[in-house]
Amino acid sequence: ASILSFDYIIIGGGTSGLVVASRLSEVSHINVAVIEAGDSVFSNPNVTDLNKFTAALGTEIDWQYESTEQKYAGRGKIAYHGGKALGGTSTINGMTYIRAEKAQIDSWGIIGNRGWNWESLLPYYEKSEQFVVPTVAQTEAGASYVPSDHGEKGLLKVGYSYGLLNGSFVDEVEASWSTLGISHNPDSNGGHVRGFTVWQSTLDREANVREDAARAYYYPFQSRPNLHVFLKTTANKIIWKDSTEIIADGVEITSANGTVSMLKAKKEVIVSAGSLRSPAILELSGIGNPGILSKYGIPLKVPLPGVGENLQDQPNTAITLQAQRAFNGTMAYATFGSLADIRINLPSSSSLKLWASTVSAAINSSLPATSLYQLFQIQYALLSRGVPDAETIIGTTMNFGLGPSGVVGSAFWLLMPFSRGSVHIASTDPKLYPDINPNFFLVDFDLEVQIAIAKWTREFWDTDHMRGMVTELSPGFEALPRNATDEEWGDWVKGSFSSNSHPLGTASMMSRELGGVVDSRLKVYGTKNIRVVDASVMPFQVSGHLTSTLYAMAEKAADLIKEDLLNV
Ligand code: FAD
Numbered sequence: 001a002s003i004l005s006f007d008y009i010i011i012g013g014g015t016s017g018l019v020v021a022s023r024l025s026e027v028s029h030i031n032v033a034v035i036e037a038g039d040s041v042f043s044n045p046n047v048t049d050l051n052k053f054t055a056a057l058g059t060e061i062d063w064q065y066e067s068t069e070q071k072y073a074g075r076g077k078i079a080y081h082g083g084k085a086l087g088g089t090s091t092i093n094g095m096t097y098i099r100a101e102k103a104q105i106d107s108w109g110i111i112g113n114r115g116w117n118w119e120s121l122l123p124y125y126e127k128s129e130q131f132v133v134p135t136v137a138q139t140e141a142g143a144s145y146v147p148s149d150h151g152e153k154g155l156l157k158v159g160y161s162y163g164l165l166n167g168s169f170v171d172e173v174e175a176s177w178s179t180l181g182i183s184h185n186p187d188s189n190g191g192h193v194r195g196f197t198v199w200q201s202t203l204d205r206e207a208n209v210r211e212d213a214a215r216a217y218y219y220p221f222q223s224r225p226n227l228h229v230f231l232k233t234t235a236n237k238i239i240w241k242d243s244t245e246i247i248a249d250g251v252e253i254t255s256a257n258g259t260v261s262m263l264k265a266k267k268e269v270i271v272s273a274g275s276l277r278s279p280a281i282l283e284l285s286g287i288g289n290p291g292i293l294s295k296y297g298i299p300l301k302v303p304l305p306g307v308g309e310n311l312q313d314q315p316n317t318a319i320t321l322q323a324q325r326a327f328n329g330t331m332a333y334a335t336f337g338s339l340a341d342i343r344i345n346l347p348s349s350s351s352l353k354l355w356a357s358t359v360s361a362a363i364n365s366s367l368p369a370t371s372l373y374q375l376f377q378i379q380y381a382l383l384s385r386g387v388p389d390a391e392t393i394i395g396t397t398m399n400f401g402l403g404p405s406g407v408v409g410s411a412f413w414l415l416m417p418f419s420r421g422s423v424h425i426a427s428t429d430p431k432l433y434p435d436i437n438p439n440f441f442l443v444d445f446d447l448e449v450q451i452a453i454a455k456w457t458r459e460f461w462d463t464d465h466m467r468g469m470v471t472e473l474s475p476g477f478e479a480l481p482r483n484a485t486d487e488e489w490g491d492w493v494k495g496s497f498s499s500n501s502h503p504l505g506t507a508s509m510m511s512r513e514l515g516g517v518v519d520s521r522l523k524v525y526g527t528k529n530i531r532v533v534d535a536s537v538m539p540f541q542v543s544g545h546l547t548s549t550l551y552a553m554a555e556k557a558a559d560l561i562k563e564d565l566l567n568v
Pocket of ligand 1: 013035084086548
């Protein structure tokens with residue numbers, strides 16, 4: 001059979017990949033192929049139903065990854081979820097739409113990425129977004145927004161569901177936070193997340209369904225003759241041109257029936273398989289740490305020790321409570337606080353050197369302590385300027401058992417951990433999962449912050465406004481009394497946390513010297529025509545949730561790719 005050939009091949013039809021595919025295929029003479037391991041989930045109720053968050057987890061549309069043993073937490077393996085479907089993880093996630101803090105995006109520029117800061121990303125946040133203005137009833141239930149912070153002409157619908165109810169409860173929550181010095185944030189999407197807010201979601205209010213990347217960016221354009229999607233197809237590795245330069249010739253794929261073949265890329269290969277998978281595809285293709293590649297006998301194409309490193313994820317812990325009355329409808333309240341809000345001091349900056357050497361030693365010096373030290377200084381500066389490091393939510397939907405049962409879930413996490421881990425191949429078989437090691441609580445300060453957020457969250461539920469309304473079920477005051485020591489709090493946190501499902505950084509956009517994998521045009525160092533566009537390239541954690549920033553980043557990536565096409 002003749003080899004199929006495309007201008008651009010996108011590995012992974014997920015959150016970021018479909019944005020790039022959609023925007024590139026706007027140009028009718030550009031031929032785009034998307035390789036997606038999963039299937040269409042357009043009418044899967046576990047995806048579409050707004051009240052079914054978590055129902056898809058553990059099903060065939062979840063990759064069901066797990067971490068390696070988390071020794072610094074004294075824990076075994078921890079579950080990791082990822083969407084295996086057209087639309088990727090946006091088809092199974094919690095739908096929360098909260099952008100990064102302005103200063104965090106600015107820090108991408110501070111580490112040397114030209115053209116990346118809040119001001120230049122904001123137009124892309126807005127380009128991606130189709131904000132749906134809340135109704136009067138929704139506003140009474142707590143929905144609020146600042147019009148100038150939103151785009152209304154984008155492809156991705158963002159807003160509030162008709163399930164948003166409980167106007168009185170929102171007043172109690174707001175009043176309780178204000179006694180702790182946290183005021184109402186009228187819109188957490190304007191570059192400052194601190195405060196209490198009723199969050200906005202990626203959903204289609206009128207159709208009453210989840211808005212995922214496929215619904216926003218693919219299905220409306222699926223009839224384009226220049227847009228080809230290969231479903232149930234695995235990308236194995238990049239195939240190279242026979243050249244002294246490092247040029248991708250195409251991608252080796254395994255089709256649903258097990259046939260192995262090649263798709264040819266005339267222009268570029270864009271790796272968008274997500275932060276837990278994209279580094280593995282690079283490694284299988286010969287790009288990465290020479291020590292790791294030689295262990296598996298993979299011929300080295302580009303020595304790039306940063307591939308798979310710099311993994312940052314947040315630990316998520318939850319308190320559950322029994323409310324005195326049942327709540328019907330959706331509650332989606334988020335509160336962000338700085339270290340000062342949660343009453344914890346930033347240790348002296350002299351700790352940073354120690355943390356950098358601790359982390360570097362734990363990852364076999366794949367990132368040198370000197371690089372980590374530079375990165376930590378920037379992260380430290382953000383924290384000392386009051387960028388929120390704590391998020392605590394009162395969630396919605398069935399996983400928290402809200403509604404008639406009256407069980408309320410209150411989950412919280414530290415936003416900017418100093419711990420760093422890695423994702424690396426564990427085999428040359430592309431179907432086998434990589435080793436995922438986030439190194440939770442490798443840096444002690446991360447645990448201190450998580451404990452402080454736990455206490456702060458409990459303090460909120462213990463305010464006069466809330467106390468009469470709820471009774472704590474878990475951990476409960478017997479297991480963890482009001483006067484519990486930090487050691488007891490720490491044991492509870494380490495014993496009960498899960499991943500917050502925000503892994504990123506494994507192919508970071510930063511200089512090669514710092515351990516970066518892609519440059520500021522998202523090109524993989526040392527290659528002519530390979531980019532990474534997904535959560536892997538985000539060099540630091542963000543306050544807020546990832547998809548809003550990924551949609552914006554991918555919109556910008558599509559423009560960068562189009563620009564480069566004109567400039568060759
Ligand atoms: P993905 O969307 O995961 O896309 C990667 C795609 O590549 C997938 O479709 C995958 O099947 C495909 N793929 C992988 N390997 C291959 C291969 N070898 N060949 C072919 N295809 C391949 N973020 C928020 O903003 N709000 C939330 O409420 C929220 N809640 C979350 C809840 C959960 C349970 C999880 C897991 C995540 C949540 N997130 C949330 C995080 C967010 O959804 C992800 O960070 C984001 O969707 C990742 O996008 P991505 O483009 O990096 O990768």
